[in-house]
Amino acid sequence: MPETRGTGTTVGDAAMSAPKKQEAVPGLALGLALLSAGPVVILVLLIVVLSFLSPYLLTGRNLSNILAQTAVISVVAMGQHLVILTRGIDLSVGSNVALASVVGALSFHAGAPASVVIAVMVGCGAAVGTINGLFYVFGRLPHPFIITLATLSIAKGLALQLADGRAIPGMPDAIDALGREAVWGLPGSVFVVAGVAAVLFVMAKTMVWGRWIYAVGGRPDAALRMGIPVSWVLVSVYVISGLCAGIGAVILAGRTDAGSPLFGNLLELDTIAAVIIGGASFLGGRGHLGHALIGAIMIGVIRNALNLLNVNVFFQLIVIGVVIVIAVESDVLRNYLEGRMRVLQAGRQS
Amino acid sequence: MSAVAANVESAPTVDHPVLAVRGATKRFGSVVALDDVSIEVRRGEILGLLGDNGAGKSTLTKCISGVHQLDAGAIFLDGAPTQIRSPADARFAGIETVYQDLALFDNLTPGQNFFAGRELAWPRWLPRGMRFLQQRRMDAETRILLANLKVTLPRLDAVVAMMSGGQRQAIAVARSTVFARKVVILDEPTAALGLRESRQVLNLVATLRDQGNAVILITHNMEHVTELADRAVVLRQGRKVGELVPTKDNKQELVSMIVGA
Ligand SMILES: Nc1ncnc2c1ncn2[C@@H]1O[C@H](COP(=O)(O)OP(=O)(O)O)[C@@H](O)[C@H]1O
Ligand SMILES: [Mg+2]
Numbered sequence: 001m002p003e004t005r006g007t008g009t010t011v012g013d014a015a016m017s018a019p020k021k022q023e024a025v026p027g028l029a030l031g032l033a034l035l036s037a038g039p040v041v042i043l044v045l046l047i048v049v050l051s052f053l054s055p056y057l058l059t060g061r062n063l064s065n066i067l068a069q070t071a072v073i074s075v076v077a078m079g080q081h082l083v084i085l086t087r088g089i090d091l092s093v094g095s096n097v098a099l100a101s102v103v104g105a106l107s108f109h110a111g112a113p114a115s116v117v118i119a120v121m122v123g124c125g126a127a128v129g130t131i132n133g134l135f136y137v138f139g140r141l142p143h144p145f146i147i148t149l150a151t152l153s154i155a156k157g158l159a160l161q162l163a164d165g166r167a168i169p170g171m172p173d174a175i176d177a178l179g180r181e182a183v184w185g186l187p188g189s190v191f192v193v194a195g196v197a198a199v200l201f202v203m204a205k206t207m208v209w210g211r212w213i214y215a216v217g218g219r220p221d222a223a224l225r226m227g228i229p230v231s232w233v234l235v236s237v238y239v240i241s242g243l244c245a246g247i248g249a250v251i252l253a254g255r256t257d258a259g260s261p262l263f264g265n266l267l268e269l270d271t272i273a274a275v276i277i278g279g280a281s282f283l284g285g286r287g288h289l290g291h292a293l294i295g296a297i298m299i300g301v302i303r304n305a306l307n308l309l310n311v312n313v314f315f316q317l318i319v320i321g322v323v324i325v326i327a328v329e330s331d332v333l334r335n336y337l338e339g340r341m342r343v344l345q346a347g348r349q350s
Numbered sequence: 351m352s353a354v355a356a357n358v359e360s361a362p363t364v365d366h367p368v369l370a371v372r373g374a375t376k377r378f379g380s381v382v383a384l385d386d387v388s389i390e391v392r393r394g395e396i397l398g399l400l401g402d403n404g405a406g407k408s409t410l411t412k413c414i415s416g417v418h419q420l421d422a423g424a425i426f427l428d429g430a431p432t433q434i435r436s437p438a439d440a441r442f443a444g445i446e447t448v449y450q451d452l453a454l455f456d457n458l459t460p461g462q463n464f465f466a467g468r469e470l471a472w473p474r475w476l477p478r479g480m481r482f483l484q485q486r487r488m489d490a491e492t493r494i495l496l497a498n499l500k501v502t503l504p505r506l507d508a509v510v511a512m513m514s515g516g517q518r519q520a521i522a523v524a525r526s527t528v529f530a531r532k533v534v535i536l537d538e539p540t541a542a543l544g545l546r547e548s549r550q551v552l553n554l555v556a557t558l559r560d561q562g563n564a565v566i567l568i569t570h571n572m573e574h575v576t577e578l579a580d581r582a583v584v585l586r587q588g589r590k591v592g593e594l595v596p597t598k599d600n601k602q603e604l605v606s607m608i609v610g611a
Contacts, residue, residue, distance in 0.1 A: 211483060214457060223413070226453070226468075227468070228467045
């Protein structure tokens with residue numbers, strides 16, 4: 001009776017020797033490739049078309065402007081993206097930004113130095129996120145929709161209460177600097193976005209935790225059976241989403257030199273839209289940070305261009321809504337095409 | 351040491367049951383899914399677990415692999431009573447399961463599926479989730495594993511969603527061989543497979559046995575039972591109604607035990 005399994009001296013290419021099968025369905029493969037490249041293609045087309053309509057769009061000054069305007073959506077959308085990867089949703093991010101900014105402004109007026117004010121805002125964001133995660137997972141709620149809807153309301157009410165319903169002007173200079181031009185004509189906030197993106201990218205790509213997020217999003221029950229600590233993975237994404245909201249509050253406070261209970265209005269919708277428009281799947285387990293960023297920039301470009309073209313705000317809402325429908329439908333189409341491809345391959349096998 | 355090369359732990363005696371379940375009882379509300387069921391599997395042996403749909407086969411295996419907890423009864427590993435509170439416990443104890451629904455991650459590649467929950471990562475002193483993936487090591491081990499098992503996949507960098515039923519089944523079975531050290535449970539691994547694909551999966555099952563694992567094989571296919579199983583246990587409505595050594599001649603007996611005629 002054999003005692004061990006061989007370590008295999010004949011690795012060979014046996015496992016790799018049949019790569020041609022896939023190419024037998026070129027039409028479908030092409031369709032799938034186009035769909036996954038979709039958001040980038042659409043973004044480029046959008047910029048080309050809009051720049052014809054409004055030549056000012058592609059000036060350096062305006063591009064820098066677009067990036068500054070989308071910094072908050074971008075940062076918060078990256079957190080939202082992690083949540084959506086696990087089939088969840090975080091409705092509280094907008095109120096969380098408002099609360100964090102108000103708490104930050106109050107701490108500044110109480111005499112805290114810039115570093116403490118920043119820590120307070122980010123910490124406040126993370127705290128709300130932690131509450132979301134713990135209640136969702138250990139409160140055994142059927143869907144994160146419920147708890148994040150509750151914290152949306154609670155954080156908003158708390159922010160209004162603390163600030164007496166008004167904006168609180170004044171932020172430390174170090175925070176205001178984020179709103180000012182830093183290098184290459186870009187505002188400091190853009191570098192914060194880039195920094196957060198870099199850290200999250202490394203975490204999602206190279207750490208075991210990142211792999212677990214995809215596993216949990218792909219199939220939560222299987223993740224449990226494979227011994228992945230699903231509860232903690234879920235809590236972690238809400239904590240990070242809250243943390244990103246806190247960072248968003250810092251950026252917004254810097255741009256406006258204030259904290260306000262009215263910040264972050266509808267930010268939950270913008271960030272969810274960004275993630276979906278960017279090409280991540282609502283079905284969980286599919287997508288990467290780039291999707292959130294591309295989606296955020298797409299929203300920024302559309303808003304900016306419509307502004308330049310003097311299109312009113314109501315119409316902007318409609319356009320964004322239409323883009324969301326297109327994005328979700330292409331997600332459905334992608335799943336369908338993958339299914340077709342699988343059937344065809346199975347047929348070819350036997 | 352390579353994870354793929356992990357040895358099957360040697361049991362004290364060849365005849366010692368690696369896994370024994372005694373008096374297993376499990377209810378779901380008013381449904382009695384298992385009623386006082388006892389089974390034993392030895393090292394290097396394949397136990398066929400038979401029964402009609404709803405007989406309790408999947409429930410029994412899920413109790414062994416930690417998905418469900420027994421209401422009454424006990425599980426013994428190498429003769430020692432063992433509490434299996436979670437799937438992680440079961441895997442830690444050397445029990446691998448190929449679930450009826452495969453439990454594959456469609457959005458991950460075959461290699462990522464093999465190592466899901468047991469990623470090779472460093473440094474050791476960090477908590478598991480914060481370690482950094484050793485992707486190249488996992489890729490290399492995946493290639494060695496698939497070559498050893500003679501499983502061919504069109505691409506190793508494509509997600510499992512893109513693969514055929516047979517390929518997915520092979521991936522799920524191959525995954526259990528990565529870390530199997532004692533017991534492997536396969537829940538209807540050839541259901542819905544063509545002839546050639548079934549053959550490939552059955553070969554994998556035989557490989558698992560030859561490696562010295564105790565194997566529990568659930569199937570509806572009598573040919574597969576007579577060919578592979580050293581013993582067969584029949585469940586009906588949650589009860590164990592018979593146990594015998596399957597041969598070509600007692601196939602009819604087995605079938606009537608299953609349907610209760
Ligand atoms: N999670 C569950 N909740 C409620 N009832 C269940 C559950 N799992 C199995 N059952 C019931 O237990 C019985 C045995 O099911 P199962 O073990 O899946 O049978 P088999 O695998 O032999 O077809 C069936 O009556 C089934 O409906
Ligand atoms: Mg079953």
